[in-house]
Amino acid sequence: MTFSSPGFLFGFMPIVFLLYFFLPARSRNAFLVLASFAFYFVDAGLVSVVLLGSVVVNAVIGNALHRMPADGRARALLTVGVVANLVPLIYYKYWNFMQRAVLDAGTALNMPGSSTFSDIVLPAGISFFTFQGISYIVDIYRRDAPPAPTLVDFGMYHTLFPQLIAGPIVRYAELVNRIEHRPIRLEDVHAGLLRFCLGLAKKIVIADNVGVVADRMFGLPSDQLGMAAAWIGLLAYTLQILFDFSGYSDMAIGMGRMLGFKFPENFNQPYRSQSITEFWRRWHMTLSRWFRDYLYIPLGGNRAGPVRTYVNLLVVFILCGLWHGAAYTFLLWGLFHGLLLVVERLASNRFGQAPHGFGGWLMTLLLVMVGWVLFRSPSASVAGNYLAAMLGLSAGQTPAVAWAVLTSDKLLFLAIGSVAVLVPEDWRLTVWRLTDRSFAAPIVSLGALALFCYSAALIAANGFNPFIYFRF
Template sequence: MVFSSAIFLYVFLPITLGLYWALTYRLRNIWLLIASLTFYAWGEPKYLLLMAASIIFNWIIGLLIARASSRKLQFVILTFGVTINLLALIYYKYAFFLTSNLDSLINFLLGKHTSIVETVLPIGISFFTFHSISYIVDIYRKEADALRNPLDMGLYISLFPQLVAGPIIRYHDIAEQILHRRNTLERFSSGVERFAFGLGKKVLIANVLGQAADSIFALPPEGISTPMAWFGIVCYTLQIYFDFSGYSDMAIGLARMFGFELTENFNYPYISTSVREFWRRWHISLSTWFRDYLYIPLGGNRTSPLRMRINLFTVFLLCGLWHGASWNFVFWGAFHGSLLVLERTRIGKWLDAMPKFVGWIYTIMMVMIGWVFFRADSFSYACSYVAAMFGFTKASWFTPQIGFYLNAQVFATIALGAILSTPLAISLARDWRERRFPSHSNEPLPANILALSAFAQNPNYVYIRLIAVLAILTICAAEMAAGTYNPFIYFRF
């Protein structure tokens, strides 16, 4: 079930919200768990048992760690739990990739074939596996207490706003909210607004640019001219940001409607002036998860320079592999890891000394080259596409057919996306608010549109925000009714 689908917006969400707010506090978690499992079963019913097994297994491991008599025994139990979680992820996500590559290698060396394991990837397994590992590690580190009720554990793992594409919730960040949280009108209204803005990002920007990017990436690479190649990757660069950040906004907004506060996942990554900064702004919940649960345990920055660089490269190699079982993602992770290692040398100091505009050009170029491998269907296609970007192709620079893809709607959407991918729009909105409604100048954007205090101080301010949200929802509803392009990129991870 997709957040931007009619069945979710007009059936699932109203029923779930209505019953949630009608029930007593003690029953709300149970209802939310039922709704979350229904949400998951809607897309992948046969793997509901896998999720249930993961919930029960990690709940038991958490209790065993909490009750273990010695630190050594706790570590043994933790190691067992992490191993089982990773083995399940490896089997379902990487078995085909590993066995097919092994078959190719054996066939090349010995002229024989081996059996290939074919599995279907369960929706969201990468995310709920990381949630599970976070749970048992945080208990081992004594950063949070083990949950006594398996239903509460089930809610942590399966909470539907973040279930299939994040943000990745670390257990110690949400443990208290599972048992004790405040459901207020202000938080609910803030969630509605955040959800509306996320839906607008997805439907009005990402979907439009996604169709253009898909059309160009479907062309044979030898026939793609340099302008066409750059146009295609610009569309995809904006598409993946607004698709994923839009999903994160919707997830955060939905969670607020139910009283939860999830971690932020994006902070204008495309204004970064280094790849280091990019990863502090892009998919924040993933990069901090790898930092806290892998990079720091490997030694982090406290080791020798050589060991630190090896650790950094290893983490991003695994980060790429986490995204998908293909050589494209392996290269993408290795590419970013190599750039981060280089930026830890004198090259990084030289880059820091350059004008910020130079750093921005370098960063956005590297990010876009990386996105080619992230988007392309094969490694060879990605290499050919990058060659086309830099003129190493037989295609003519003059491509009149580019007008077929770059129509007025796409051009306007690129311009809008370029503006909204920077803090410029928020800055202008804040300046306007300070002049027009100075009493609200200290509120964050977006603010609570239905907050009674805000309404009492200045009803016009609330009306304007409410009209903006309703307008976005109405336009999105019309676009969704007219079109069929609706997939979220990160659903396949």
Template sequence: MVFSSLIFLFGFFPICLALYFLAPNLKVKNIVLMILSLLFYAWGEPVWVILLIFSAIVDFVNGQLIDKYRGQWQSKAALLASVVINLGLLATFKYSGFLVENINAITGLGLPVPGFSLPIGISFYTFQTLSYSIDVYRGNTQVQKSFTNFLLFVSLFPQLIAGPILRYADIAKQLSDRRTTLKGFSAGITRFACGLGKKVLIANVAGSLATPILDGDLSSVSVLGGWFSIMLYAFQIYFDFSGYSDMAIGLGKMFGFDYGENFNYPYIARSATDFWRRWHISLSSFFRDYVYIPLGGNRRGLPIQLRNILIVWFLTGLWHGASWNFILWGLFYAVFLILEKTFLLKVLDKIPSIFGHVYGIALILIGWVFFYFTDLSKCFRMLGIMFGIGANGFTDAKTSLVFYNNLPFVIVAILACLPLKKLVRYGIHRLDPKSGKLNMGLSIGYNMVLLFICTASLVGSTYNPFLYFRF
């Protein structure tokens, strides 16, 4: 079940809200929300919900042992057990087939390739439970005594499937002490509507335009056709994923939770470094805090720092999928992060910012080629086309037709990538210095119109994929 589906919008979610707010106290509300979250997950994964609960049990028990035997060998053993079991489950279900395929390719052994289906959201909830055990061991958070509350933390349906990746420490207090205010609930509705609009009205449209080109015969693609199709995919993946994050943050607010931001206008970045401060913030901060810094970060000299960057970005690519294209995508960014760390950022700081933005956009679009094509031959074919090698001319009639027929959409998508919210708020404040009544009226009207348009779009279209489900 996805947030941008009619069954969620007009079935599961209204029932969920009614049951939650009818619950008499926070303890019962937590139980209701936990049960509903497990049902939400079981809708798409009726078998693997057992794996989710097992993962929660493992880290809840290990958290208790870490806290009970703090400073003793049993505490370290419990932490090690948490790391081994969590990463073992992730490796088994996500990477075992990939590993065996590569062993067979190198050795010719012909070992049977495991055929596990990938449990939805395993990359997200595994990192969440693992970070809890590590933070308890480090003393960064107190151990959770209630398994119900811990399972709620792990299974919360707003962010269960695709993040943001929650740290237990960030919502520990909210599990046992929170309340939903009218202002917070209203803000949650607006944020959810914004995310729904991103997903349904921009990501879905961009994907429907990009997929026929990218999945079609590349021999007919021109240079501009290659760049244009990847630009459309860039719109799709950004508005798809950031839209989901917006919906998750909005849903959280309706239930009294405050989740951290996961995106900060990544397409205005001036460098790879800047891009990864703005894109999938919860993932990059996870690798920073639990891999990069423990490896030594930038404290042990430049050679060690560069090694650490390579390790982190190899793992970042691998996290996204058991395929060489994702590994190359991660290493692609590692190379440019290293170049920027050594000299390129200094150069970018000295030249007009427009050149930095052009460099950043070009880098991001090339990166999405690696990300999109799991078939490396098609990946490098597209890269060649974008730079004039094997392209069907500089431009072509089909690309021109698609571009001009969808020019208003392209303009809207570009504008939606820009931080225009501050300008809108400034305009509202100029119209109404107190902003209260005007803000409220605009929010209600905005939400109703957007929900109506999104519903009409969903009713009239069968194209509604969610890209990050496979991660």
């Protein structure tokens, strides 16, 4: 069930929130567990047992770790817990990919083999709730957070439907004070609704419309992809993935606030970054922090000399790429960003140079867009053909039927999206502060209602597309 589907917007969401608001406080966690499993079961069906197993295993291991001193036995149990979280992820998401990689390696070495690929259904959101489960038991082991008081309380946190499928990756320590006691406040409900409506509009009005352009251009055969079409398609996808994913995050953060939680922010105008390092501090921030705190720093971070730092960066970003998908293109995308970070760190350490200003911004944006070609393409060869077209190295001629996708409304949304991602942060903060002013509240509320109605009208007319990050 996707947040932008009519069933969710006009069925699940209003029913769940109305019941939640009228239930006594002591019953709300149990209700959220049931509602979240119902939300998940609609699409996952019997595969929901994977999520149920994750709840039970992490709750039991977390309680056991809390009772143990931080000695060898605790470290061994933590290792068991991390492995128990990773095994389902590896099987469901990477098993077929690993077999295919072995076959490809054998073919490259003139040792062809054979393998039977299983028909494995990927549980929605498994990458997200796996990382959340690992962070829970690691934080308890480190004494950064106590375990949840009851299995129901942990189950509520681990399955909370607003952030279950595509984040933000919320650590238990960030919600621990809201697990048992969280009053319902009208100002939180109002602010949450505003954020939800904004996120829905970002997804339906901007992302889905520019996504039509991206799909058309990326779907062209290489002999029909001209240089201009390639750049327009890439601009469209660059906007689509930001508005799609940040729109989902806004909706999740808004619903969380309506329920009494404060989820961490996930985006902070990433396309205004003046370096790749800054980009990863602004893009998918909860994932970046997870890799930093639970992989990069335990590997040694930047404490063991520059060479070890560079190796750690490459390892982290190769795994970051594979976290997004079991395909060579995602591996290359992660390696590409890892190499860019190594180059930036090397230039800073050796020459005291760091990208900045307009030149740094332009270079960063272009490099991020090149990376999106790898991220969006179904194969490395398709990505190579697309990059060649961008550089004018192919003789492709884009037919008129492909250009027909650039209707006046699509051009308008491309323009709006392009301007919106570059709005100075001070302006954006000023707009948000206005939402707290009594004289502006009715205007802002009416604006949010108008966005919701327009989005609903577009859903009725055009249908809805799943969020891009739902497949991760």
